[in-house]
Amino acid sequence: xxxxxxxxxxxxxxxxxxxxxxxxxxxxxxxxxxxxxxxxxxxxxxxxxxxxxxxxxxxxxxxxxxxxxxxxxxxxxxxxxxxxxxxxxxxxxxxxxxxxxxx
Numbered sequence: 346x347x348x349x350x351x352x353x354x355x356x357x358x359x360x361x362x363x364x365x366x367x368x369x370x371x372x373x374x375x376x377x378x379x380x381x382x383x384x385x386x387x388x389x390x391x392x393x394x395x396x397x398x399x400x401x402x403x404x405x406x407x408x409x410x411x412x413x414x415x416x417x418x419x420x421x422x423x424x425x426x427x428x429x430x431x432x433x434x435x436x437x438x439x440x441x442x443x444x445x446x447x448x
Contacts, residue, residue, distance in 0.1 A: 347395075348376050350384075357386035362395030365430075370402035377410050387419045394425035394448065403430065404437045411443060422446075 346363035357380065365373060381389070389410065396403075407423060414421045422444045426434060431447050439445060 346373060348373070350380060352384055352386065355385075355387035356390065357384050357388070358390045358392060360392040360395060364398040365396055365403035365406060366398065366400045367402045370406055373406050374409055377406070378413070381410075381413050381417070385417075387417075389414055389419065389421050391421070391423045392425055393423060393427065393430055396427065396430055399430040399433050401433065401437075403433060404439065407434075407439065407443070420444075 346361065346365065346369040348359060348361060350357055350359045352358075359377065359380065361373070363369065391407070391410065393399075407421075411421045423434075424446045426445060426447045428447075434440065434445060
């Protein structure tokens with residue numbers, strides 16, 4: 346799994362490439378936490394266009410980031426989610442309280 350990011354004003358866009366599963370989720374959580382601690386964004390966009398597979402561990406990653414942003418008074422958006430990850434997110438019901446866009 347690979348992470349890259351760009352910052353524009355108070356918004357951080359994080360592009361994720363690879364698979365999000367129980368083997369990679371902890372590393373992703375740590376990397377996102379470090380970015381939030383150093384960049385202090387008011388909004389974060391997680392770009393899933395490079396995610397080929399995601400299991401329920403991806404839900405934990407998104408929820409953790411969502412909680413952190415709520416604590417900071419910010420917001421989270423998940424974009425470019427492919428069909429496989431879409432099914433995982435839909436089953437979890439995250440669309441009820443989180444802005445998610447699909448490819």
